[in-house]
Amino acid sequence: MAIEIETVAVLGAGSMGHGIAEVAALAGYDVAMRDIEQDIVEEGYGQIEWSLNKLAEKGQLDEEADSVLARIETTTELDAAVEDADLVVEAAPEDLEIKRDVFADVDAAAGPETILATNTSSLRVSDIAMATDRPERCCGLHFFNPPVKMDLVEVASGEQTRDDVVEAAIEFVESLDKTPIYVRKDVPQFVVNNVLTPYMGEAAWMLDDDASEISEIDAAMTFKRGYPMGPFELNDFGGLDIFAHTREQWGDPVPESVSRRIDAGELGRKSGQGFYDYEAGSGADYEPTEGDSVDTLRIEARMVNEAAKLVGDDVADPEDIDIGMRLGGGLPEGTCRTGDKIGLDIVVEKLRELHGETGAERYEPAEYLVELVEAGHTGEDAGRGFYDYRDGGPYHFISHELTDDGRLNVVFDRKERLNAFSEDMFAELRRVLESVDDEDVSVVVFEGAGDRAFSAGADITGFTASEPTELMHVDEAIQAVYEFPRPTIAKIDGFCLGAGLEITLACDLRIASEGSSLGSPEIDLGLIPGGGGTQRLVRLIGEPRTKELVFTGDPISAEKAAEWGILNRVVPKDDFEADVDELATNIENGPQTALEVAKNVINEGQNASLDTGLALESQGFGLLTTTDDMLEGVAAFKKDREPDFSN
Numbered sequence: 202m203a204i205e206i207e208t209v210a211v212l213g214a215g216s217m218g219h220g221i222a223e224v225a226a227l228a229g230y231d232v233a234m235r236d237i238e239q240d241i242v243e244e245g246y247g248q249i250e251w252s253l254n255k256l257a258e259k260g261q262l263d264e265e266a267d268s269v270l271a272r273i274e275t276t277t278e279l280d281a282a283v284e285d286a287d288l289v290v291e292a293a294p295e296d297l298e299i300k301r302d303v304f305a306d307v308d309a310a311a312g313p314e315t316i317l318a319t320n321t322s323s324l325r326v327s328d329i330a331m332a333t334d335r336p337e338r339c340c341g342l343h344f345f346n347p348p349v350k351m352d353l354v355e356v357a358s359g360e361q362t363r364d365d366v367v368e369a370a371i372e373f374v375e376s377l378d379k380t381p382i383y384v385r386k387d388v389p390q391f392v393v394n395n396v397l398t399p400y401m402g403e404a405a406w407m408l409d410d411d412a413s414e415i416s417e418i419d420a421a422m423t424f425k426r427g428y429p430m431g432p433f434e435l436n437d438f439g440g441l442d443i444f445a446h447t448r449e450q451w452g453d454p455v456p457e458s459v460s461r462r463i464d465a466g467e468l469g470r471k472s473g474q475g476f477y478d479y480e481a482g483s484g485a486d487y488e489p490t491e492g493d494s495v496d497t498l499r500i501e502a503r504m505v506n507e508a509a510k511l512v513g514d515d516v517a518d519p520e521d522i523d524i525g526m527r528l529g530g531g532l533p534e535g536t537c538r539t540g541d542k543i544g545l546d547i548v549v550e551k552l553r554e555l556h557g558e559t560g561a562e563r564y565e566p567a568e569y570l571v572e573l574v575e576a577g578h579t580g581e582d583a584g585r586g587f588y589d590y591r592d593g594g595p596y597h598f599i600s601h602e603l604t605d606d607g608r609l610n611v612v613f614d615r616k617e618r619l620n621a622f623s624e625d626m627f628a629e630l631r632r633v634l635e636s637v638d639d640e641d642v643s644v645v646v647f648e649g650a651g652d653r654a655f656s657a658g659a660d661i662t663g664f665t666a667s668e669p670t671e672l673m674h675v676d677e678a679i680q681a682v683y684e685f686p687r688p689t690i691a692k693i694d695g696f697c698l699g700a701g702l703e704i705t706l707a708c709d710l711r712i713a714s715e716g717s718s719l720g721s722p723e724i725d726l727g728l729i730p731g732g733g734g735t736q737r738l739v740r741l742i743g744e745p746r747t748k749e750l751v752f753t754g755d756p757i758s759a760e761k762a763a764e765w766g767i768l769n770r771v772v773p774k775d776d777f778e779a780d781v782d783e784l785a786t787n788i789e790n791g792p793q794t795a796l797e798v799a800k801n802v803i804n805e806g807q808n809a810s811l812d813t814g815l816a817l818e819s820q821g822f823g824l825l826t827t828t829d830d831m832l833e834g835v836a837a838f839k840k841d842r843e844p845d846f847s848n
């Protein structure tokens with residue numbers, strides 16, 4: 202029988218502990234939050250209250266903040282916290298002895314069925330679980346900071362963790378509306394931190410070697426390679442002492458550029474000085490052009506190597522690693538995918554070159570990486586790498602499903618960036634539309650994952666890293682939407698901006714939920730719409746309104762967009778799903794040939810003179826009078842029944 206989790210205890214009311222308690226209470230669990238001192242507990246509870254009020258202000262709470270708070274009980278008594286808990290999540294300080302003590306105490310106080318999870322980010326689950334008599338009921342549940350905002354949780358098995366415990370932990374994470382990735386084997390630092398450590402580490406080794414300057418490396422990694430923060434900026438953010446402590450704990454050398462700063466008390470942001478000066482100086486400050494001469498491959502080769510070790514050692518799948526790096530590390534794409542794009546042969550060559558020069562263990566290519574290269578699986582260009590591209594490759598950012606009724610549901614799923622479109626995502630959109638047999642499709646519904654955005658546009662962080670010609674491909678994907686022969690519906694819930702708006706303009710019908718906003722903010726980036734926005738808007742709503750939207754970049758409410766004629770209608774949130782479903786069902790049940798001809802004649806006619814448009818229409822009309830659908834429509838009319846166009 203599956204393990205049921207209904208009550209949760211969180212041990213620790215610090216930033217991770219109170220955050221985990223908050224997300225569990227938000228998901229409806231009764232939560233006991235415990236810390237050793239009353240004032241720490243109160244401070245944590247106050248933080249939860251503050252955070253819930255913020256969520257309420259932004260309209261992101263489905264209930265009153267007070268009802269969520271009412272599900273959280275606070276205590277300093279361990280026994281009281283855990284005695285009725287189905288799951289205990291330990292969020293004590295990152296110290297093996299402390300965590301082992303906590304686990305031993307919980308083991309004695311909790312019921313025999315209770316699952317014990319550790320929120321460690323750098324220790325082995327088994328080393329903590331061994332302090333209990335129930336290592337098979339212990340696992341890792343690694344939330345990211347802050348839990349209320351970060352979507353990822355790493356679910357990690359210890360050496361003895363039972364499968365049903367892992368399943369229950371994964372289900373629990375999903376019930377929090379978070380994304381779990383499964384770390385099958387008990388490795389310190391799990392997936393994300395393992396792959397992210399060389400990002401900061403290798404940058405520091407480069408500094409030690411005088412290969413490049415701090416700001417040059419940070420500029421290259423952010424502006425050329427699209428990472429959200431430069432490696433030194435990130436190290437300053439997390440704390441140099443934390444970075445060094447984790448490395449020393451596992452016997453890994455610490456770059457001199459890091460240890461020297463720690464010795465001088467320069468620990469990063471928290472001490473006011475790290476790689477950058479946050480007190481007298483302006484903090485992490487670098488310009489796009491600074492990074493032109495940096496060897497970014499050196500850093501990425503090491504990250505890809507770490508990812509390959511995890512895959513080769515069967516710790517995690519490339520898919521899970523890539524989801525982890527996106528959601529937990531904030532990377533624009535997963536590291537396995539990056540490796541496949543760079544070319545794994547190039548990665549191995551780089552690692553061998555560095556290993557030859559330094560003899561350092563960290564550059565030894567992972568066995569799995571060498572095996573892939575020797576098998577000729579060198580990445581996307583070769584058709585296989587971490588992923589198999591022979592049938593087009595996996596979808597990372599777009600999911601799609603074709604129902605038996607012929608409804609193609611296409612979901613833009615990059616919630617961590619409000620479904621903003623990267624180059625890969627545009628390519629996936631095109632691939633979905635080109636790969637389905639349009640004969641099997643009656644209607645397409647496009648929507649964004651989550652309830653915050655249809656799409657916030659093209660991924661701005663990719664702009665400085667892309668060639669102008671690559672950015673021009675945006676239009677090809679949007680044109681594929683426009684040219685898809687079957688009726689298309691844009692289901693807009695939340696932000697619909699830039700390329701997001703342009704995709705909807707390429708659709709036939711647009712329905713938005715109340716509270717959604719639409720706009721073309723490109724002008725604020727020194728750009729203009731590049732996916733048909735100016736041209737489709739001007740044809741749809743005329744010159745003055747188009748110019749207002751494009752010149753100001755200011756978004757407009759869904760209500761105003763409907764009034765201006767951009768939307769078919771705006772629907773209250775509660776009726777939104779049903780309304781779109783009704784429209785899609787109506788089209789699904791319609792005469793497919795007539796719908797196709799209607800779409801074609803309307804679209805083509807708009808770009809032609811009235812005479813040509815009328816000719817197109819009359820040709821279409823004539824053609825349709827020969828179809829079975831017309832016979833069925835007329836027969837149904839005569840018999841006063843609903844037509845059935847399903848044959």
Ligand SMILES: C/C=C/C(=O)SCCNC(=O)CCNC(=O)[C@H](O)C(C)(C)COP(=O)(O)OP(=O)(O)OC[C@H]1O[C@@H](n2cnc3c(N)ncnc32)[C@H](O)[C@@H]1OP(=O)(O)O
Pocket residue numbers: 429531617618619621657658659660661662675696698699700701722723726730731732
């Ligand atoms: C040819 C086509 C060209 C284009 O489409 S150009 C792009 C046009 N679009 C825009 O300019 C919109 C940019 N986004 C925004 O202005 C804001 O977002 C919003 C007003 C939509 C929402 O603001 P808030 O509610 O405060 O959310 P948040 O923290 O800004 O966004 C959540 C995460 O999503 C990332 N993100 C949002 N839009 C984009 C984007 N277009 N490109 C890349 N990332 C984006 C953010 O950075 C952040 O990420 P983190 O949590 O890591 O800080």
